[in-house]
Amino acid sequence: MSAGGQSTSGTQPLLSARLEITADGFVNVFVGKVELGQGILTAFAQIAAEELDVALDRVRVFGATTARGPDEGTTSGSRSVMHAGVALRQACAEARARLLEAAASQANVPLGVLCVRDGQILDEHAQPRATYWQFAGTGLLERPASGDAKPKYPGDYTVVGRDAARLDLPDKFAGRPRFIQDLSMPGQLFGRVVRPPAPGACLNALDELAARSISTVVAVVRDGSFLGVVATREDDAVRAAELLRRHASWTEPPTLPDQRAMAEHLKSQPVEDLALARIVDESAHADVAKAIERSYRRPYVAHASIAPGCGVARWEGDGRLTVWTHSQGIFPLRSAIAAACAMEEASVVVHHVEGAGCYGHNSADDAAFDAVLLARAVPGRPVQVVWSRDDEFAWEPYGSAMVVDLRVEVDHRGDIVRWRHDVWGGGHHARPGYADIPGLLGDFEANEAVMAPAEDPSFANGAGNGRNAVPAYRIRDLDVNAHRTLTMPIRTSSLRALGATLNVFAIESVMDELAEAAGVDQVDYRVRQLPDERARAVVRAAADLAGWVHRPAGESLGWGIAYARYKNSCAHCAVVACVEAVSEVRVRQLFVAVDAGQVINPDGLANQIEGGATQAASWAVKEAVTFDRHAITSRDWESYPILRFTEAPTVTVRLLPLQHEPPLGVGECAAGPVTAAIANALHDAIGVRVRDLPLTPDRIDAAIRNA
Amino acid sequence: MSDSPAWAGSPLTEPEDFDIEVNGEHHVVTCRRDTPVLYALRGDLGLKGTRFGCGLGQCGACFVLFDGHPTPSCDLPVWAAAGHSIVTVEGLATDGRPSRLQRAFTEEQAAQCGYCMSGILISATALLQQEPDPDEARVREALDRNLCRCGSHGRVVRAVLKAAKMETP
Structure with a gap:
């Protein structure tokens, strides 16, 4: 579940659950977090190499599998280095201590004189006394972690904190098989699923004859409204699925809301309320000089991974099941599959295999379960399912449409006195196992069940709709509330940054207005209201990086700034955007300053921040899922455009590394500040504020007309 | 639909x-x-x-x-x-040796998930065959039919410009 990271069983895991020394000079590292394109395996390798004093290329990080631990829940929420990285560092420090103790005892020398150089254990005269590798297979690490070893002092780091080339990229640039789509197993078959044409549609009638007339088709699977086909050739599986689709009839009730009135729709639904912050100052009222009320909106946003979902499954003759997936959470997926199939978890093994970029809960889990349902028809043979692009756009769970209402009151100097923030949206958590159901698309279809509404992560886990709804600024009287809708006409779940994108957009847009009204520079105004010194430092750093004070003015050129601390507990991030705007916004440059505390791989981190910033710019100026009253209508790259090479901004990142501070999650920190900085820059360029995302020409036109 | x-x-x-x-x-x-x-x-x-x-x-x-x-x-x-x-x-490799574009992409760490990179390397290869010394705008135009969802655009453009300056192959 989204709590993640902490879900190990009660007893302390063995050190060997996390690492293994091999006789041929390698350290095998086992992690529960998965590579999503963010470079986490490389960061883990750096941590292990650092604590064990071995060269980076001696460390091999294995993909997560339920066949051996550790269970680290879901890889999400920018928590991998904060939690799993810290656990790995502790395990490696302990392993090093145990290895040195064993070497001291064997060589009969005092423990204190020994040191390690690339796995060689040396005495005070630099004479080799032992190696790590001779302790391979001795059971030395078959003991519970005790927590007694002290990890290295960060000032002594030589690997952590330095740039390391990603371990997975050479394969990817050479085109070597590495992705789940590339798996090729003996006897492998190819499956395709025929999804309903619309949410709530049910399969009425089906003529399988045409599909079965293809000689390579080995099974047509129909279970309730779940429909799919298995063939020996992949191209024929695509053909057979198309023939099934043409010969299926469905009931399609109109179940979707009116896209033109989404804010009204969200605010009229039954909701679950969550109070996020409340500070009452009775005296504040007397100091109020001016109040403003604003409303901000965003549409449903798609993950739109460059590859559609893929899954592979094989049922063994004895009823055991093996699954290969690019899911973010192999343990929760195993539980969900076992529940959906009414079998013991112990009979299901789930292996992670890398997929294309993952930005939250996408179709990976559903594709894995599709493979499970199709493979049941062909025991003993692995079935690989790949989704169509059309299904990917129509059926992946989106980041929810949301609306924020803000009322802010300031004193005669323009400083904030009272602040009320209300946010409405669908839930941001519908991962496998949510609402105590499997939560897998194929399972809903097989049972023709209405999907339970998505939940929200708890406040302690950063909330969902309420993520980053509490401003970081000094405010005397504060009232912040989130309202999660309890209906789900359109499937929603976790998309990078969750509710933070809209909340930060709202907060930082209004801050811009307040600064302008107070006649104070945008940077100075924020710095004046921020109580946290690290927050002030990143705002100044972004301004400095962008040359804010001397920024060039120009016809249709605009500059904007925004700040947020992700989840109010992770990395601090400030962004300056430079845009060109006439009838449409062109994002030219983004300057991003980030304080993420301790940094493992600076270049890897910069790469993630650049990517997150570019993706957020794409959301901000282009992206919206579209639909009519029956079905999703944005189902390919023409109806759901994203930023292209000629449109992508130049992104400049400055890290403010504080190696003695704990690492702070960073993967999602730029989304909110980038969105707000672009909108503020748009205002700077053309003098109107657009509060309805995305910032497309029609919305800019509407804002100009209403100004 | x-x-x-x-x-x-x-x-x-x-x-x-x-x-x-x-x-x-x-x-x-x-x-x-x-x-x-x-x-x-x-x-x-x-x-x-x-x-x-x-x-x-x-x-x-x-x-x-x-x-x-x-x-x-x-x-x-x-x-x-x-x-x-x-x-x-x-x-794209010659006798197992990566092409200059593949080397430059590695040097610039020009990917996150890497799934789109095969197609991008193909477009970039065609560009450098036709225009040995493109400027940034030309590189962006030549890659405009390739989508990248992770946002590696900046690094990719830098890598292509770098490869253009390298010795062939």
Whole structure:
């Protein structure tokens, strides 16, 4: 579940659950977090190499599998280095201590004189006394972690904190098989699923004859409204699925809301309320000089991974099941599959295999379960399912449409006195196992069940709709509330940054207005209201990086700034955007300053921040899922455009590394500040504020007309 | 509403033998005539480097050099490929040595998930063959048919400009 990271069983895991020394000079590292394109395996390798004093290329990080631990829940929420990285560092420090103790005892020398150089254990005269590798297979690490070893002092780091080339990229640039789509197993078959044409549609009638007339088709699977086909050739599986689709009839009730009135729709639904912050100052009222009320909106946003979902499954003759997936959470997926199939978890093994970029809960889990349902028809043979692009756009769970209402009151100097923030949206958590159901698309279809509404992560886990709804600024009287809708006409779940994108957009847009009204520079105004010194430092750093004070003015050129601390507990991030705007916004440059505390791989981190910033710019100026009253209508790259090479901004990142501070999650920190900085820059360029995302020409036109 | 590729629903033909030239070698593949080259490469020849992204010719993940031009292999029937030259990402290296673009992409760490990079490397290869010394605007134009969702655009552009300055191959 989204709590993640902490879900190990009660007893302390063995050190060997996390690492293994091999006789041929390698350290095998086992992690529960998965590579999503963010470079986490490389960061883990750096941590292990650092604590064990071995060269980076001696460390091999294995993909997560339920066949051996550790269970680290879901890889999400920018928590991998904060939690799993810290656990790995502790395990490696302990392993090093145990290895040195064993070497001291064997060589009969005092423990204190020994040191390690690339796995060689040396005495005070630099004479080799032992190696790590001779302790391979001795059971030395078959003991519970005790927590007694002290990890290295960060000032002594030589690997952590330095740039390391990603371990997975050479394969990817050479085109070597590495992705789940590339798996090729003996006897492998190819499956395709025929999804309903619309949410709530049910399969009425089906003529399988045409599909079965293809000689390579080995099974047509129909279970309730779940429909799919298995063939020996992949191209024929695509053909057979198309023939099934043409010969299926469905009931399609109109179940979707009116896209033109989404804010009204969200605010009229039954909701679950969550109070996020409340500070009452009775005296504040007397100091109020001016109040403003604003409303901000965003549409449903798609993950739109460059590859559609893929899954592979094989049922063994004895009823055991093996699954290969690019899911973010192999343990929760195993539980969900076992529940959906009414079998013991112990009979299901789930292996992670890398997929294309993952930005939250996408179709990976559903594709894995599709493979499970199709493979049941062909025991003993692995079935690989790949989704169509059309299904990917129509059926992946989106980041929810949301609306924020803000009322802010300031004193005669323009400083904030009272602040009320209300946010409405669908839930941001519908991962496998949510609402105590499997939560897998194929399972809903097989049972023709209405999907339970998505939940929200708890406040302690950063909330969902309420993520980053509490401003970081000094405010005397504060009232912040989130309202999660309890209906789900359109499937929603976790998309990078969750509710933070809209909340930060709202907060930082209004801050811009307040600064302008107070006649104070945008940077100075924020710095004046921020109580946290690290927050002030990143705002100044972004301004400095962008040359804010001397920024060039120009016809249709605009500059904007925004700040947020992700989840109010992770990395601090400030962004300056430079845009060109006439009838449409062109994002030219983004300057991003980030304080993420301790940094493992600076270049890897910069790469993630650049990517997150570019993706957020794409959301901000282009992206919206579209639909009519029956079905999703944005189902390919023409109806759901994203930023292209000629449109992508130049992104400049400055890290403010504080190696003695704990690492702070960073993967999602730029989304909110980038969105707000672009909108503020748009205002700077053309003098109107657009509060309805995305910032497309029609919305800019509407804002100009209403100004 | 559903957006499926035209070939998937066209009348079924019997499998035939097609002689296609891939990375300088001739191969005979046996498949239906409208099967996209993408499936012949990945399924029949085991060349997994060419990626399926959309099946609609819109994203660039499946680009190959078709007689030197970056072309979506998901949209190219195998019958039309016979008698022409196809180069895939696996064909960019020379005697196992990565091409200058592949080296530059590694030096710049120009990827996050890397799924779109096969197609991007194909487009960039074609660009440098035609224009040895492109400026940034030209690089961006040449890659405009390739989508990257992770946001590696800046690094990719830097890597292509860097490769242009490197010794060939």
